[in-house]
Amino acid sequence: MNIKLYACLGSGNCFKAWIVLRQLDKPFEFQLIDVLAGEQKSAAFLEINPLGVVPYMVTETGEGIGESNAMLWYLAEGTHLMPKKPEDRAKALQWMFFEQSKLEPFISPARFFTTIVPELGRERGADIAQWCENAKPGLARLDAHLKESEFMLASGYSLADISLFGYTHVIDEAGIAFQPYPNIARWKSSVEATPGFRPLSEMSPQLEAAA
Numbered sequence: 727m728n729i730k731l732y733a734c735l736g737s738g739n740c741f742k743a744w745i746v747l748r749q750l751d752k753p754f755e756f757q758l759i760d761v762l763a764g765e766q767k768s769a770a771f772l773e774i775n776p777l778g779v780v781p782y783m784v785t786e787t788g789e790g791i792g793e794s795n796a797m798l799w800y801l802a803e804g805t806h807l808m809p810k811k812p813e814d815r816a817k818a819l820q821w822m823f824f825e826q827s828k829l830e831p832f833i834s835p836a837r838f839f840t841t842i843v844p845e846l847g848r849e850r851g852a853d854i855a856q857w858c859e860n861a862k863p864g865l866a867r868l869d870a871h872l873k874e875s876e877f878m879l880a881s882g883y884s885l886a887d888i889s890l891f892g893y894t895h896v897i898d899e900a901g902i903a904f905q906p907y908p909n910i911a912r913w914k915s916s917v918e919a920t921p922g923f924r925p926l927s928e929m930s931p932q933l934e935a936a937a
């Protein structure tokens with residue numbers, strides 16, 4: 727049985743799971759879930775993932791895994807994307823928790839209402855401004871870290887880069903400029919140059935069907 731990835735288009739969290747599958751050249755089935763139409767809360771999808779969110783992944787052995795960063799951990803196991811030293815694995819986790827607590831909760835909704843559904847965002851101007859403000863300390867910390875290192879870990883490109891890249895590479899779509907964060911901008915180019923990289927705009931079930 728192939729891995730099955732349940733995902734919606736345009737999502738940074740779904741992109742993380744998708745790009746790791748593509749960069750590791752793993753065969754998988756892409757099941758589109760239309761979040762804008764509420765499909766993630768349908769009875770059929772709640773049977774698969776009772777939390778009613780995407781991404782969600784079903785492994786080759788039929789185990790269901792939620793949380794994009796947990797998917798990265800599962801998929802990177804035993805590959806060049808998983809750091810070898812225990813200290814580096816712990817640092818990867820440290821940054822992946824940072825991503826989910828200091829960046830994603832702010833960049834994701836700001837981008838959703840600015841770029842994905844701007845018609846709903848017109849009523850949310852104050853919220854969007856606050857989310858952008860809340861993301862800045864995390865972005866400043868990330869930028870300072872990347873001043874010292876080409877990738878998140880000194881050992882090289884890893885699952886931690888993919889995790890952080892998911893939303894950080896589209897801060898402009900949330901209304902946050904890259905200009906105050908030159909090291910993030912430089913790192914973004916380094917990640918985009920890694921083997922097998924494909925942009926978020928190409929994530930689609932059609933691409934997998936054609937592969």
Ligand SMILES: N[C@@H](CCC(=O)N[C@@H](CS)C(=O)NCC(=O)O)C(=O)O
Nearest residue numbers: 737739761766779780781793794795
């Ligand atoms: N922390 C989760 C976030 C999952 C999540 O909130 N997914 C969004 C799409 S990016 C979703 O399904 N939203 C629809 C909803 O909450 O009903 C992860 O990293 O996978």
